[in-house]
Amino acid sequence: MTRLALSRRRFLTGAALASTATLAGCFDPLGDRDSTVRNVLETANSLTYRAQRLLLGSDDLAREYSESEIRQPQRPNGSTNPRDADYLALANQNFAPYRLKISGLVETPVEFSLDEIRAMPSRTQITRHDCVEGWSCIAKWTGAPLASLLQQAKVKPAARFVLFECFDTVENGFSGPIKYYESIDLRDALHPQTILAYGLNGDVLPVANGSPLRVRVERQLGYKMAKYIRSLVVTDDLHGHGDGGGGYWEDRGYEWFAGI
Amino acid sequence: MVTLTEAEASENNLPKGGGALVYRQRLATRLTHWLWAISLFFMLLSGLQIFMARPDLYIGQQSGFGFDNTVLSIGARQVDGEMQGVTTLFGTSFDTTGWLGLVPQGDGLARKAFPGWLTVPGYRDLATGRVVHFFFAWLLVATLFVWLIASAFNGHLREVWPSGRELKHLPRDVADHLRLRFVHDGRYNVLQKLSYAGVLFVALPLMILTGLTMSPGVVAKFPILLDVFGGRQTARTLHFVVMIALLLFFVIHILMVVLAGPLNELRSIVTGWYRTTPEKRP
Numbered sequence: 001m002t003r004l005a006l007s008r009r010r011f012l013t014g015a016a017l018a019s020t021a022t023l024a025g026c027f028d029p030l031g032d033r034d035s036t037v038r039n040v041l042e043t044a045n046s047l048t049y050r051a052q053r054l055l056l057g058s059d060d061l062a063r064e065y066s067e068s069e070i071r072q073p074q075r076p077n078g079s080t081n082p083r084d085a086d087y088l089a090l091a092n093q094n095f096a097p098y099r100l101k102i103s104g105l106v107e108t109p110v111e112f113s114l115d116e117i118r119a120m121p122s123r124t125q126i127t128r129h130d131c132v133e134g135w136s137c138i139a140k141w142t143g144a145p146l147a148s149l150l151q152q153a154k155v156k157p158a159a160r161f162v163l164f165e166c167f168d169t170v171e172n173g174f175s176g177p178i179k180y181y182e183s184i185d186l187r188d189a190l191h192p193q194t195i196l197a198y199g200l201n202g203d204v205l206p207v208a209n210g211s212p213l214r215v216r217v218e219r220q221l222g223y224k225m226a227k228y229i230r231s232l233v234v235t236d237d238l239h240g241h242g243d244g245g246g247g248y249w250e251d252r253g254y255e256w257f258a259g260i
Numbered sequence: 261m262v263t264l265t266e267a268e269a270s271e272n273n274l275p276k277g278g279g280a281l282v283y284r285q286r287l288a289t290r291l292t293h294w295l296w297a298i299s300l301f302f303m304l305l306s307g308l309q310i311f312m313a314r315p316d317l318y319i320g321q322q323s324g325f326g327f328d329n330t331v332l333s334i335g336a337r338q339v340d341g342e343m344q345g346v347t348t349l350f351g352t353s354f355d356t357t358g359w360l361g362l363v364p365q366g367d368g369l370a371r372k373a374f375p376g377w378l379t380v381p382g383y384r385d386l387a388t389g390r391v392v393h394f395f396f397a398w399l400l401v402a403t404l405f406v407w408l409i410a411s412a413f414n415g416h417l418r419e420v421w422p423s424g425r426e427l428k429h430l431p432r433d434v435a436d437h438l439r440l441r442f443v444h445d446g447r448y449n450v451l452q453k454l455s456y457a458g459v460l461f462v463a464l465p466l467m468i469l470t471g472l473t474m475s476p477g478v479v480a481k482f483p484i485l486l487d488v489f490g491g492r493q494t495a496r497t498l499h500f501v502v503m504i505a506l507l508l509f510f511v512i513h514i515l516m517v518v519l520a521g522p523l524n525e526l527r528s529i530v531t532g533w534y535r536t537t538p539e540k541r542p
Binding site for chain 2: 136
């Protein structure tokens with residue numbers, strides 16, 4: 001009888017263990033971004049980046065759609081209403097004092113007002129926004145090609161990345177507010193569809209979608225397309241910014257190259 | 261196919277009564293089989309993790325927020341002051357509390373599409389899900405490639421591909437399966453060939469192509485994918501549907517292994533050696 005009870009208890013313990021530490025639960029350590037296995041798995045991301053860079057020419061364009069395919073407002077995501085004082089001050093003046101600063105590895109650091117950017121040759125594109133969550137939304141974006149702004153600043157040969165510094169505080173960390181930031185390589189920065197958008201669906205870009213400026217990087221996922229852009233830094237190294245991942249979400253485990 | 265002679269068989273101390281032991285599965289076949297098993301296991305669980313970030317499926321280029329093109333939706337809502345897991349398929353809603361939408365977590369229930377045991381990691385973590393998914397996606401594709409090359413050279417491709425003559429035997433083979441009468445002659449029967457060829461030449465390529473259609477980078481190079489599958493969101497839905505088909509294949513595959521003699525079948529896919537049914541002597 002004792003033996004039976006013991007084996008039954010052992011069985012129940014086993015069953016309880018099996019139900020809490022289920023098969024999938026065994027793989028939870030994969031979420032630890034410093035684990036060796038995680039690092040091995042992440043090598044696939046650089047393979048993806050290299051494969052897409054090999055495959056995609058500089059001029060391969062993301063599909064552009066017709067007006068009839070704009071069937072809904074662009075879905076806002078991430079920050080939609082920044083409460084940062086400097087941003088609110090600018091927004092209250094309709095962004096008249098706003099200056100986009102381009103610095104870093106450039107011959108001539110420059111500043112542009114919103115009117116100056118609007119006066120540049122513009123590009124309008126109806127494209128599909130693909131969110132990392134899985135949804136898509138088609139909208140019409142109008143803006144100045146990033147390439148023409150970079151051209152005026154004269155990018156130095158050593159430059160590799162363009163970093164977007166944003167106004168919006170995404171979370172409050174231990175060492176103060178953490179603002180959104182992102183980065184792309186020069187290949188994407190100079191791509192004809194990469195624009196600093198100030199217009200959405202024929203209107204001024206709304207606050208929810210990133211006014212005064214948000215970047216469109218049409219061959220990557222939505223989190224690469226920084227909103228509320230404050231300044232651009234041209235650089236050859238992403239380690240000095242944030243936690244070094246090259247972007248807010250990258251610092252939280254998402255891949256830097258979001259082409260898939 | 262290598263067949264042991266009776267003398268060799270008795271030398272190897274094999275029990276009498278069974279048919280000849282044949283070397284049925286080559287190393288390349290066995291190795292790729294297990295690499296696929298591992299890849300598909302992780303891809304399923306990490307895929308469900310990814311799906312959990314947006315547990316809705318749509319038809320078309322985009323997701324309908326201002327209009328309705330949703331075919332499947334998993335969520336939770338308040339019903340009579342109580343939370344309920346709700347799954348809506350083609351407009352019909354089902355209470356799936358405990359399984360989908362509102363699932364057990366710790367001592368209570370959490371608003372999550374899938375329970376922890378169905379996802380990698382067990383908690384909500386889209387970033388890790390994607391890392392795992394894409395690693396095994398590369399492994400799966402590489403394995404398929406190795407299998408295709410090896411099988412083209414070692415003749416395995418012909419063993420899997422059903423011939424026209426065999427297809428004529430299909431009704432008889434279906435009848436045999438329904439009566440659970442299995443022939444162990446060391447060759448695949450036609451239903452087996454059809455299901456293996458279906459997985460390798462239809463389901464997995466469809467899975468890879470619909471997956472690639474979701475990549476904004478890949479479709480910039482091959483926009484035709486968007487037309488072939490009818491839009492990114494349709495491709496995402498198809499990716500999910502083929503996943504269900506692969507899951508069904510897995511269930512039937514395991515069932516067949518159990519019915520056909522699990523030890524013999526397992527031995528053949530681990531060591532390569534398979535015992536055939538003894539031939540009836542006249």
